[in-house]
Amino acid sequence: xxxxxxxxxxxxxxxxxxxxxxxxxxxxxxxxxxxxxxxxxxxxxxxxxxxxxxxxxxxxxxxxxxxxxxxxxxxxxxxxxxxxxxxxxxxxxxxxxxxxxxxxxxxxxxxxxxxxxxxxxxxxxxxxxxxxxxxxxxxxxxxxxxxxxxxxxxxxxxxxxxxxxxxxxxxxxxxxxxxxxxxxxxxxxxxxxxxxxxxxxxxxxxxxxxxxxxxxxxxxxxxxxxxxxxxxxxxxxxxxxxxxxxxxxxxxxxxxxxxxxxxxxxxxxxxxxxxxxxxxxxxxxxxxxxxxxxxxxxxxxxxxxxxxxxxxxxxxxxxxxxxxxxxxxxxxxxxxxxxxxxxxxxxxxxxxxxxxxxxxxxxxx
Ligand code: PEP
Ligand code: MN
Numbered sequence: 001x002x003x004x005x006x007x008x009x010x011x012x013x014x015x016x017x018x019x020x021x022x023x024x025x026x027x028x029x030x031x032x033x034x035x036x037x038x039x040x041x042x043x044x045x046x047x048x049x050x051x052x053x054x055x056x057x058x059x060x061x062x063x064x065x066x067x068x069x070x071x072x073x074x075x076x077x078x079x080x081x082x083x084x085x086x087x088x089x090x091x092x093x094x095x096x097x098x099x100x101x102x103x104x105x106x107x108x109x110x111x112x113x114x115x116x117x118x119x120x121x122x123x124x125x126x127x128x129x130x131x132x133x134x135x136x137x138x139x140x141x142x143x144x145x146x147x148x149x150x151x152x153x154x155x156x157x158x159x160x161x162x163x164x165x166x167x168x169x170x171x172x173x174x175x176x177x178x179x180x181x182x183x184x185x186x187x188x189x190x191x192x193x194x195x196x197x198x199x200x201x202x203x204x205x206x207x208x209x210x211x212x213x214x215x216x217x218x219x220x221x222x223x224x225x226x227x228x229x230x231x232x233x234x235x236x237x238x239x240x241x242x243x244x245x246x247x248x249x250x251x252x253x254x255x256x257x258x259x260x261x262x263x264x265x266x267x268x269x270x271x272x273x274x275x276x277x278x279x280x281x282x283x284x285x286x287x288x289x290x291x292x293x294x295x296x297x298x299x300x301x302x303x304x305x306x307x308x309x310x311x312x313x314x315x316x317x318x319x320x321x322x323x324x325x326x327x328x329x330x331x332x333x334x335x336x337x338x339x340x341x342x343x344x345x346x347x348x349x350x351x352x353x354x355x356x357x358x359x360x361x362x363x364x365x
Contacts, residue, residue, distance in 0.1 A: 022267050025203060025230030027092060028255055029056035030237075031245040032069065033076035041237040043083035045252035051259050054111065055080075055089040056232060060100055061244055062117045069243040077107035084108065092140070096124065098131035105135065113140035116172055116208075119155050120144040129158040138166040140203060147174040149190055156198055168201040169194055170232060171223075173209035183211020183248070186219070188226055189281040192274055201229035207248045208234075216250065221262055226277055227270035233258070297349065298356060305357030315357045321350060 028046050033039045039057055046052045057080050061071040072079075077093075084091045090110035095101050096118045104112055112132075118124045119142055132139060139159055144151045152169070159167055171191040173184025186209050195202045204223035206216050220231055236242045239249035250258065265273075308315060325346055332342035 022264075023051070024224065024228065024264070025053045025201075026051045026259065027054045027056050027203065027230065027232040028052050028235045028252075029054075029092075030242065031058055031207075031234045031249060032061055032243055033057040033059055033072055033080050033093075034069075034243050035072075036079040036082070038237055039076075039079045039083045040086060042235060042252065043087035043089060045237065046235060046255070047087035047089055049252065049256050049259065052089065052255075053230075054092055055083060055087065056092045056234075057083070058244070059093045059104075060096060062094075062096065062115055063244075074103055074107075077103060077109070080109070081107045084110075095128060098127050101128060101131040101135075105137070109137075111138040111140065113170060114142060114155065116142045116145045120146060120148075120151065122151075122154060122158070125155045125158050129162045129164065132159070132164050133162040135164075136166070137164075138168065139164055140168045140170045142170040142172050142205070143174065143190065143194075145175045145184075147176070147185075147187055147190055149193060152190075152194055153197065156200065168203055168229070169198075170203045170205050171209075171228070172205035172232075181215065182209055182219075184209050186222075188222070188277055191228075192226065192278050195227075195274075196278075202227075203230035203232050204228040205232040207232065207245070211248050213239075213248060213250055213254075216248075217258055217261055220258065224262060224264060225270065225273045227267065227274040294349070298352060301353035302356050302360060305360035308357065309361050315354055315361060325350075 026049075028049075030039065030042055043055050046055060057076070059071050059073060059076045059080065061069065063070055080091050080093065083089075091108075092111040092113060093104055093109050094115045095104055095112045096115060101112065114125065114128060118128070141152070141155050141159070144155075156167060156169075169191065171186070173182060173186050174190070176185040176187075178185075191202050191204075194200070204220070206219045206223060210216050210219050216233070220233075223231060233255060234245060234249045235252050235255050236246075236249040237251065239251060240246055242249050305315070307313075325343065328346050329339050329342050333339065
């Protein structure tokens with residue numbers, strides 16, 4: 001297989017193609033193209049960083065609330081193309097409608113991405129796929145906002161069906177109901193499974209996963225360790241003044257330091273790490289089920305304790321316990337589990353049950 005860059009960017013400026021076959025793609029640039037000065041200054045600074053392979057810039061911004069800055073539209077494309085010419089970097093932007101596709105192509109955008117809010121809507125994805133029929137341009141598909149692998153895969157299939165071949169995934173994390181230090185929970189097992197099922201490059205958008213600057217470095221390293229093929233990082237010449245996503249953007253100088261701090265491993269060792277991560281997350285799921293089961297078991301023990309108390313029965317009934325343990329040891333042997341482990345585990349469980357029941361017996365109503 002060709003490296004990720006040549007696989008995706010045959011049309012792009014070769015002076016920014018990575019020389020190392022295994023080097024990850026680095027897509028950097030502002031969340032939004034805001035002004036001619038802003039995009040030109042950012043692009044020129046980014047072009048000085050050898051690892052940067054592509055300039056990103058949002059032209060149409062999907063905002064949560066109305067009246068927020070929604071992007072510069074066509075005017076922004078004029079500046080983005082100028083930045084491409086001045087900095088010599090290929091450019092990428094987000095498209096959400098066939099009109100966006102038409103305009104992006106008109107202004108020589110080199111790669112397009114479909115945003116997380118658009119990927120959730122199969123009608124929109126289908127329209128974009130049809131608009132790109134016969135156009136030989138790399139298309140990056142972000143994961144849908146919700147942790148729905150099928151929906152993400154479905155988006156790839158819609159583009160594949162119309163003959164778009166230069167496809168890559170962008171992992172930007174998922175909306176999640178639990179408290180999390182991340183803006184969007186990474187749920188690494190989902191992009192890992194996608195890459196195993198579809199064999200497409202994965203680019204990790206650490207900026208939208210983190211939502212802040214502090215977590216970027218650790219998240220980038222984790223992404224690289226799990227065999228990502230590239231990173232998307234939001235960079236702004238003056239991040240605090242950014243019109244969108246100010247908290248997560250960094251300066252080109254900070255990007256340079258961030259990239260210098262990362263350890264790039266060989267693809268093979270990254271793949272080993274990725275496969276292990278899949279298995280580890282399976283273990284985590286099983287352990288969490290075990291914990292739930294143990295809690296349920298103690299709950300039932302407590303109910304038995306209440307019953308024994310009301311009926312004046314002793315807590316420990318040795319004969320029953322000996323029989324249960326012998327049965328478990330025999331079943332365990334059939335399942336390939338050692339007598340020693342089964343005995344230790346069930347003795348611990350039994351001990352905890354006795355303690356709970358004794359506490360119940362000691363309490364007076
Ligand atoms: C973006 O890349 O600026 C963006 C809007 O991202 P997402 O679709 O991942 O929210
Ligand atoms: Mn953004």
